[in-house]
Amino acid sequence: xxKITVFxxxxxxFNSVAWSYEIDLTKDGQYQxxxxxxxxxxxxxxxxxxxxxxxxxxxxxxxxxxSSYDKSVIVLRGLMPYIxxxxxxxxxxxxxxAHQMDFYEGPWRRMAMSFNSKKYEEKADKKAVDYMIKSGxxxxxxxxxxxxxxxxxxxxxxxxHPMTSKRLAYIYEYIYQKYPAYLADNSYxxxxxxxxxxxxxxxxxxKIKNKNLINVSNKHQKD
Amino acid sequence: xxxxxxxxxFLIGVVFLGYKCxxxxxxxxxxxxxxxxxxxxxxxxxxxxxxxxxTAESLQGxxxxxxxxxxxxxxxTIPDEYLNGRVLSKQKPVCKMIDENAEIIKVSIHxxxxxxxxxxxxxxDTVYFAVSKDVYNKDELFIKKDSPxxxxxxxxxxxxxxxxxxxxxxxxxxxxxxKGNKIVLVGNVRKQGAxxxxxxxxxxxxxxxxxxxxxxGGRAKIKTTDEFExxxx
Numbered sequence: 253x254x255k256i257t258v259f260x261x262x263x264x265x266f267n268s269v270a271w272s273y274e275i276d277l278t279k280d281g282q283y284q285x286x287x288x289x290x291x292x293x294x295x296x297x298x299x300x301x302x303x304x305x306x307x308x309x310x311x312x313x314x315x316x317x318x319s320s321y322d323k324s325v326i327v328l329r330g331l332m333p334y335i336x337x338x339x340x341x342x343x344x345x346x347x348x349x350a351h352q353m354d355f356y357e358g359p360w361r362r363m364a365m366s367f368n369s370k371k372y373e374e375k376a377d378k379k380a381v382d383y384m385i386k387s388g389x390x391x392x393x394x395x396x397x398x399x400x401x402x403x404x405x406x407x408x409x410x411x412x413h414p415m416t417s418k419r420l421a422y423i424y425e426y427i428y429q430k431y432p433a434y435l436a437d438n439s440y441x442x443x444x445x446x447x448x449x450x451x452x453x454x455x456x457x458x459k460i461k462n463k464n465l466i467n468v469s470n471k472h473q474k475d
Numbered sequence: 476x477x478x479x480x481x482x483x484x485f486l487i488g489v490v491f492l493g494y495k496c497x498x499x500x501x502x503x504x505x506x507x508x509x510x511x512x513x514x515x516x517x518x519x520x521x522x523x524x525x526x527x528x529x530t531a532e533s534l535q536g537x538x539x540x541x542x543x544x545x546x547x548x549x550x551x552t553i554p555d556e557y558l559n560g561r562v563l564s565k566q567k568p569v570c571k572m573i574d575e576n577a578e579i580i581k582v583s584i585h586x587x588x589x590x591x592x593x594x595x596x597x598x599x600d601t602v603y604f605a606v607s608k609d610v611y612n613k614d615e616l617f618i619k620k621d622s623p624x625x626x627x628x629x630x631x632x633x634x635x636x637x638x639x640x641x642x643x644x645x646x647x648x649x650x651x652x653x654k655g656n657k658i659v660l661v662g663n664v665r666k667q668g669a670x671x672x673x674x675x676x677x678x679x680x681x682x683x684x685x686x687x688x689x690x691x692g693g694r695a696k697i698k699t700t701d702e703f704e705x706x707x708x
Binding site: 255258259261262360363364367368371374375378379382424426428429430431432433434435436437438441442447450451457458460461465 | 477478481482484485524525526527528529530531533534535537539540541597598599629630632633635636637639642670672676
């Protein structure tokens with residue numbers, strides 16, 4: 253009788269642990285579906301004729317990355333509290349998809365990416381804006397998303413990514429120059445995180461304004 | 476013996492359970508509770524700070540359009556003979572139409588004059604091409620040879636250290652057919668400069684080639700003899 257009681261207790265304890273993981277998996281399943289649907293929709297809208305898959309992984313790190321090994325885009329669970337709307341998640345996915353397009357260029361390009369990672373990060377940020385536009389998302393969401401979870405280092409020497417303030421500035425400049433309608437009629441202007449970006453980017457934005465980048469007579473922009 | 480093993484597992488189980496309990500515990504701010512209990516504090520009512528985007532203000536009064544992309548059905552191109560009378564459910568509309576049955580007309584273009592990133596080109600600039608040969612649609616002349624084509628600079632990725640070259644990408648090509656109708660050509664033109672990384676990176680990796688790290692790659696150049704294939708659908 254004693255043995256049976258101990259055995260049942262053992263089963264109870266271990267079962268409860270296992271059960272708690274099942275709950276986590278259910279939640280992750282929903283995120284997996286969301287990430288996957290959004291990712292494939294971006295690929296199709298942009299007519300990207302290369303295979304990319306999307307995975308959601310249960311890690312507490314606030315990050316997403318592109319794997320060159322199996323051309324997958326991996327979103328980590330820790331990122332999700334920083335995501336407030338679909339467009340922000342789309343921004344992250346578009347950035348990683350842009351990296352995948354460079355991975356597809358072959359091992360030589362991958363080596364170049366490791367030597368000049370900052371250049372390719374900038375390229376991926378800008379391509380992400382283009383991908384977002386073509387899949388119907390507001391590109392300003394990329395600014396709000398990055399402003400929330402990318403910290404500010406003292407410099408970017410030896411770093412894989414440019415300083416976040418630089419990244420936000422060139423993304424803003426790219427939207428300003430190429431898709432000004434999204435800033436002229438900005439859906440994020442009252443967003444808390446966008447407001448903070450405006451507060452912290454005044455000097456950068458003044459420089460952008462003085463560059464006179466807008467060419468209204470450009471027939472391609474009118475279209 | 477068996478009982479000892481079971482007891483051991485039981486202990487492990489209890490430790491796991493304990494870990495879970497600690498993990499799930501809500502930590503109260505007992506210092507704040509004990510210090511401020513019974514005291515009446517009021518949160519200050521501050522006006523909401525609103526920061527104007529004075530850079531974007533310069534865009535006011537100008538007319539821009541947000542690009543609207545149609546959400547359409549992906550065409551299912553399975554030929555009828557493979558269906559054998561089976562009813563296939565329709566795909567959920569997800570994105571733009573990619574109709575593989577649509578006739579694609581290839582259009583070859585070349586630049587009117589050499590395009591190089593050396594000349595201070597910037598994104599959104601328009602550059603000019605010409606149609607390389609007559610284009611026919613069902614035996615009828617559709618676009619004449621030498622018809623002007625305008626292209627839009629989508630992205631310039633600048634040259635970098637370690638021999639990394641400039642990269643230029645163009646798309647949104649526009650031309651006109653023989654009747655003067657505006658024709659949108661689909662496709663991209665991408666070109667990069669000389670990739671000096673081929674010799675710079677191996678030299679750098681030897682350990683003696685540190686100065687070579689500063690060598691930048693070449694400028695991207697599209698020559699008038701370069702031909703690119705776009706299509707109309």
